[in-house]
Amino acid sequence: MKNKKESTAPAVRSQYTAPFKEQALERAEHDGIPRAAQGLGLSESMWYLWRAKRRQTGQSCEDQTLQHVEIARLKRENARLEEEVACLNKAAAYLCPLGTSRNDPSEVRHAQG
Structure with missing residues (x-):
């Protein structure tokens, strides 16, 4: 029996830049996808x-x-x-007494009266 070393390293995926993809697509439009793919060594898919x-x-x-x-x-x-906003809501709850609101018109009239 032959011992084969099995690779446990994950396959490396190539990532291509956007300009490369655009140039490759332009080349494929001119030369055709099969020919362009062969020329750059990429799969047609x-x-x-x-x-x-x-x-x-x-x-x-x-x-x-x-x-x-x-x-x-x-x-x-x-x-x-x-x-x-969450921080400001906590601060407003701390600074305003319970049951009152800064926008409550009755509080404004009471304070002025």
């Missing part, structure tokens, strides 16, 4: 996936990446603002 994503969204890969970055930034800002 990857090209079809990139092309389908671009058609589905109507945006380039670079635009999609920028949009994802902006969404992530807005989510972080939203979380920060929610924390700020």
Whole structure:
């Protein structure tokens, strides 16, 4: 029996930049997907996936990446603002006596009267 060393290392996935994908898709439009895939050593299925994503969204890969970055930034800002509101609500509850509200018109008339 032969002992084969089995690799336990996970397979490494290549990640391609948005500009690379765009250039690859342009090349595929000019040369055809099979020829472009062979030239760059990529699988044809990857090209079809990139092309389908671009058609589905109507945006380039670079635009999609920028949009994802902006969404992530807005989510972080939203979380920060929610924390700020929660802190202000706690402070308002501490500073205002129970049962009164700063916006209650009866409290304003009573204070003025």
